[in-house]
Amino acid sequence: MRRVPCVLIVEDEPAIAELISVNLRHSGFRPIWAMDSATAQAELDSVLPDVILLDWMLPGESGLTLAKRWRAHPRTKDVPIIMLTARGDEPDRVAGLDAGADDYISKPFSTRELLARIRAVLRRRAPEQEATLVTMGQLSLDAATYRVSFGDQALKLGPTEFKLLHYLMTHAERVHSRSQLLDQVWGDHVFIEERTVDVHVKRLREALGERAAAMIETVRGAGYRITTQNQSTGTSSAVA
Template sequence: MSAHILLIEDDQNLTELVRYNLEQEGFKVTCEADGEDGLLTAIEEAPDLILLDWMLPNLSGIEICRRLRRENITKNIPIIMLTARSEETDRIRGLETGADDYITKPFSPKELIARINAILRRIRPALSGETLEYAGIVMDTASHKVARDGTALHLGPTEYRMLKHFMENPGRVFSREQLLDSVWGNDIYVESRTVDVHIRRLRKALNIGDTPNIIRTVRSAGYALDKDI
């Protein structure tokens, strides 16, 4: 499954260079050139990783990073800062604000892709294998079999897709609208409350015996697969 990268960068030439190289590697890429637009897109789409320029129109990269870390939906999304600032104090400031990595311009596309892949392997090992595992739940994506603590689970097609999406992004909070887009698709109209019905079905299927409920409801935000409830 290809990862979705959001690039927030106002240099058009650099944007096209980065977009081209990321798409060649199979990534889905969304680009924004304005700070406020970039922040809104990050919250609405919850990408897998954000490439964030330091100096942006209307809202700085540092302020975007700070705000993203305050939102439940985006607080765990990895952020790589892209900047011409090379001073150690600037790098420290970026990292302390919540960035996961920092790359100084000019940089090579190969180095950027290596940094991206390193972060994605760390936070989403699901991207590199056919078996997903989390908190005793094992999903074989090749055979579509799911088990929890060794007991086979029987899931409907929608519950399976929903669980797969959660297991690819453990700990991430998704709104109903984001789950609709990811599980049902952008082209299918489904009432947002339908998500609640399938969440209940998924919980019922997962909660066998005395196993704890690990589908967390986050008030006014959405749902997450989280063993530390």
């Protein structure tokens, strides 16, 4: 029997939460609703969802605070988070992504777009199908076991960062534009801005540590590439 994906909706407006819930049920998902931060934490402690739809403005703690906390906790760090908010300015979008959100959608939004984004983050979370071990110098990625290491040190990556690193390592030494990375890692049908790539590259570099992060090079005006040429330098280029 096919497992029904669970979606935790953290939204304080009942009308919006009900609209989302109805569409999720019709599309084969199991929605759980929490109207404030305390209820959301209680639901999360009870059942680990497959995706979290998180409103920015909530009674009690904000969605931004919750996203940071859940990203820092071992149990919830890999659960995809989509921020729902009326705050659509670029600084707010960047703040949401920096807090740990995998995607960001501004109100008002179409339910079709929301469902497409939910399916997209679920695809990114799914294990890689190729049972391959990729190595570059001391950096190793095993797509079958979802493990990354640098030398003898195991590294912890989120699902999007893992897929981004896997793509870069399997296409090493090539320069990839932000739009190309969006198409290959996120999918060409997903509505995400190119700035999202910069945020996840930054997150990937932080997860890799200084020496491994030096392998990911920013080619100004062109995009990103992974190379072994910078591995001994211990520094990485700044995002253009």
